Amino acid sequence: MLTTAWTRRHVISLADFLPEDYDTILQTAASFSEVLTRRNKKVPTLQGQVVTNLFFEPSTRTRSSFELAAKRLSADTLNFSPGSSSLSKGETILDTAKTYLAMGTDIMVIRHKQAGVPQAIANEMERLGTNVRVLNAGDGQHEHPSQALLDLYTICSLLDPKNPRVDLLQGQKIAIVGDILHSRVARSNIWSLTAAGAEVHLAGPPTLLPQHFKEYAQASQQNELELERKLYVHWQLEPALENADFVMTLRLQHERMAQHLLPSLREYHQRFGITRDRLKLCKPHVKVLHPGPVNRGVELNSDLMDDPELSLIPQQVSNGVAVRMALLYLLGGGR
Ligand code: NCD
Secondary structure: OOOOOOOOOOEOOOOOOOHHHHHHHHHHHHHHHHHOOOOOOOOOOOOOOEEEEEEOOOOOHHHHHHHHHHHHOOOEEEEEOHHHOHHHHOOOHHHHHHHHHHOOOOEEEEEEOOOOHHHHHHHHHHHOOOOOEEEEEEEOOOEOHHHHHHHHHHHHHHHOOOOOOHHHHOOOEEEEEOOOOOOHHHHHHHHHHHHOOOEEEEEOOOOOOOOHHHHHHHHHHOOOOOOOOEEEEEOOOHHHHOOOOEEEEOOOOHHHHHHOOOOOHHHHHHHHOEOOOHHHHOOOOOEEEOOOOOOEOOOEOHHHHOOOOOEOHHHHHHHHHHHHHHHHHHHOOOO
């Protein structure tokens, strides 16, 4: 296993991640991907450490993926789900976190519908003088770093399976399509993909891709890290798809219909749904990603999702375990 200069205590946001941070994660994940092909898929790295999944919001793949990653690293795992917990008896989130701290938790993996909760828990853990590390597993509309990192790994390991690294993304065009406004996946991916040097094209209807993303794009070009970020905003699908190497589709959140942000799902599909025909605008080798869960036939045609020539969705899910192992390993001290 490589020795790294990893110094981050928590992973809450990717906004200040540099290309070298991504390369460390990609290389570490590649080693764990190799471990996951062996007959014995377990390594003793986190033996004796406790990883607690604090999921205050529903999740299928992210929670299971973190749990399996922790188990593959031989950590002891605890799972909190709000329905069956003392939250329903009025316990506060910070008190819940402190309960798991008292049980000896070393790493907390946190998902909450409110942006900022993982940061608040990380602050509290530091204030209390503990050594607990916090991983954001999705907070409101803010960020979902492990999803963006597994997306990055999926793309880079397709481009060079032996040596996935960020410089492979120089000059690659990546379209992110759909409900950008509500998507923490999009926000994290914007940071990682632009830092890696990809050209990122956002596409969606104005109600789901508001004007301020243009300012976000401009602001992000003169960011403090002095990375030249290439980010473009389109209210039509076609300019984003033209010559794209990868198309990342996002879940259209049905619940937003109630807020009249969309005329109808049918109309959305007509204008922004990804179909085989529309993919002809892209490079011939184009691949489609989706973080899941997918609304079949809305953001993505059902048959595309199941086409192994086009869809990277199963790889995203499997790579998620290796990438989360890498994150837990790096935060856990990399021993
Ligand atoms: C996403 C999430 O929860 O942010 N899913 C995921 O983690 N794979 C996207 C979504 O809910 O649409």
